Amino acid sequence: MTAGREDYARSGVDVEAGYEAVRRMAASVARTRTAGVLSELGGFGGAFALPSGLREPVLVSGTDGVGTKLKLAFLTGRHDTVGIDCVAMCVNDILCSGARPLFFLDYIAVGKNVPERVAAVVSGVAEGCVQAGCALIGGETAEMPGFYDPDEYDLAGFAVGVAERSEMLDRSRVRAGDVLIALPSSGLHSNGFSLVRKVFDVERRDLDAAVPELGTSLGDALLTPTRIYARPVAALLREAPVRSLAHITGGGFHENIPRSLPDGLTARIDRKALRVPPIFGLLQREGRLDEDAMFRIFNMGVGMTAAVAPEDADAAVRVLHRNGVEAYPIGTVVPGTEGVVLC
Incomplete structure (x- = not known):
């Protein structure tokens, strides 16, 4: 470990754990890939091509989190379902405009980056995306020691879908x-x-x-x-x-x-x-x-x-x-x- 990483580690941030979490979540993310995905995991932005055949496409977005239901995940040690909740809360909202989900991004804030736990959370997000028929094209895992308890995390995300303007629900x-x-x-x-x-x-x-x-x-x-x-x-x-x-x-x-x-x-x-x-x-x-x-x-x-x-x-x-x-x-x-x- 370099001197810089040692300094960061003493502050409570484990850079290597972050890399390991990304490696562990790669297979889950790959499950969600759809034809519109133009970017790879690990880039600075997720790129997605709009589907063809729409005369007047309208993008519809929604954002939400899981809320204090996460406390049940902490108490039971089960972290592979709350990601489904996160996707659902966003995707179900944009359905109400008549939109078809295209892609999703997540945000996980942790007190301590435990790669196995982060990977379990992302596996749930990926499962939710598979159920919704959308791609998980990016996200962020933020290690924030001193802000969150080491055994806790927060989870939020947002979904983007597309609708033909003339067919949107009103x-x-x-x-x-x-x-x-x-x-x-x-x-x-x-x-x-x-x-x-x-x-x-x-x-x-x-x-x-x-x-x-x-x-x-x-x-x-x-x-x-x-x-x-x-x-x-x-x-x-x-x-x-x-x-x-x-x-x-x-x-x-x-x-x-x-x-x-x-x-x-x-x-x-x-x-x-x-x-x-x-x-x-x-x-x-x-x-x-x-x-x-x-x-x-x-x-x-x-x-x-x-x-x-x-x-x-x-x-x-x-x-x-x-x-x-x-x-x-x-x-x-x-x-x-x-x-x-x-x-």
């Missing part, structure tokens, strides 16, 4: 009488974990213990990755007229569904139609949370909603079923200013 197309279709979530996804961790007291609880109600351990249930809807939504947009999409993230039903509706229209949700996974019931009971709070914080088993004309609803559900999503109607669009009404 909430102004939604009409009273339209049907709202639920695309089921895989569980809690990546929202509300500050409350989740407090309710379940995760730092003092045996996260590996089986919970019969869940059919798995609490740790496994909480770390279930956010579902990525890119491929089924792409099929839906090709085969059925869709008026708008909503990604149900932080803020639950009440914040997100109204973002897909024009002013003067309200989502009327049939509470009894919802297929709510057991983790939500357990969370509500242990946290003594009322129903309003649950719907204002969590996705309640609905990861996305699609608004379609009544005559297109059956076809939309069939398309989603063929593409692995057990979609079902949960309500209608009605005149009103409440945003969301649960009936």
Whole structure:
């Protein structure tokens, strides 16, 4: 090790560990390569060629992180799923504009660069990109001793997609009488974990213990990755007229569904139609949370909603079923200013 590297190492930054992390993540990144990728891992910038055949291409971008769900990864030592969450939170957002994901970049900030751990995180990011059909074309791993605990890290990223301008989704197309279709979530996804961790007291609880109600351990249930809807939504947009999409993230039903509706229209949700996974019931009971709070914080088993004309609803559900999503109607669009009404 040179004198300069020794000085840097004494400050807490291990340059060699950084090189090793890049070597370990190379195979994961290679899995995500698509035809548009023009650059190699390790360059100063990721280059991507826009797909041909678009008359008026529009780039759509989204950025997000995993939030305090990362604390569950630290507690369990499982680091290979949170990368999927990171990709999902970004990609699912840009789908709501009708965009097709093209590429993704991640940012990992660590207190101590442990190559095996960083590689595990990136393997999850790569898996998310494979599920989304996009390329992981770059990223950054920043070792920040004294800023982060040596055993902790933060993870964020951003996705870029493309849409034909004339085919972009616009909430102004939604009409009273339209049907709202639920695309089921895989569980809690990546929202509300500050409350989740407090309710379940995760730092003092045996996260590996089986919970019969869940059919798995609490740790496994909480770390279930956010579902990525890119491929089924792409099929839906090709085969059925869709008026708008909503990604149900932080803020639950009440914040997100109204973002897909024009002013003067309200989502009327049939509470009894919802297929709510057991983790939500357990969370509500242990946290003594009322129903309003649950719907204002969590996705309640609905990861996305699609608004379609009544005559297109059956076809939309069939398309989603063929593409692995057990979609079902949960309500209608009605005149009103409440945003969301649960009936």
